[in-house]
Amino acid sequence: MYMGHFAVALGARRWLRPLPLAWLLFAGIEPDLLDVFGSLVPSLGVGDASHSFPGIIYAAIAVAALTALIFRRTGLALGAGLLVLSHVAVDYLTSWLPLWHGGPHVGLHLYATPRADFVLETGFIVLSLALYARSPDLRRPARAGLMAMAVLMIGLQAIWNFGMAGG
Template identity: 70%
Template sequence: MYMGHYAIALGARRWLRPLPMAWLLFASIEPDLHDVLGSMIPGLGIGPDTHTLPGACVAAIAIAVITALVFHRAGLALGAGLLVLSHIAADYLTSRLPLWRHGPMVGLHLYATPWADFLLEAGTIAIGLTMYASSPDLRRPVRGGVAVIAVVMLTLQAIWNFGLGGG
């Protein structure tokens, strides 16, 4: 659900404007990045816990603390931590993941039904980009580019869900 995670980060920008967009995007996919880095450099990994509730809570707290130290604002730190947690919430819709290590598997597993997953992602993209476009500090030309961003995101999501062969 990368496009959905990115859409959530874009939407969150409305309230977290002082944070750089890259910071918001990073926080929204931190569990996946932690997974990748952990497989490349085992010392950085937390094993199978990156997509569990305890693992996500640890990551959210770490990102919130780092955000507080760098930006000196508790509200921004809370927002960055919530973005990390949003990743897990979204993944429980699209996947089936354990709540904790060796815990029960939960989730709707919409990946198994590509059209359902696409509709969820498209709705998330629409909401996130609408919130992003209504951010009061965006200039008019940037708002015009939101439609282009939407097309790119929906196209990438369609490729993810349906492949290049259309099925």
């Protein structure tokens, strides 16, 4: 659900304007980045911990602390931490994830139903870009590009759901 995570980060821009957009995008997909890094370096033993309840709490605290150190604003740090937490909250809609290492799995597992996942993710994209469009610091020419961004994001989501998954 990369497009959905990016969309949530874009939507959060309205409230977290002082943070660079790249930082918001990083916070929105941090658990997936940790997952990929853990796959590349198996000795780290990350496994499913990146998306488990304890793992996401640790990640949110780490990103919030890093945000506080770099940007020196508690509110922005809290927002970045919440953005990390939103990642797993949204993933529980689309995936089937363990609550903790060796614990029960939960989630709607919409990846198994590509059409339902596509509808949910498209809704996230549209809602989040609508929120992003209302960001006071977004210039008029950039607003015009939001439609192209929406088409690109929804197109990539369609490829994920129907092209790659064969749904």
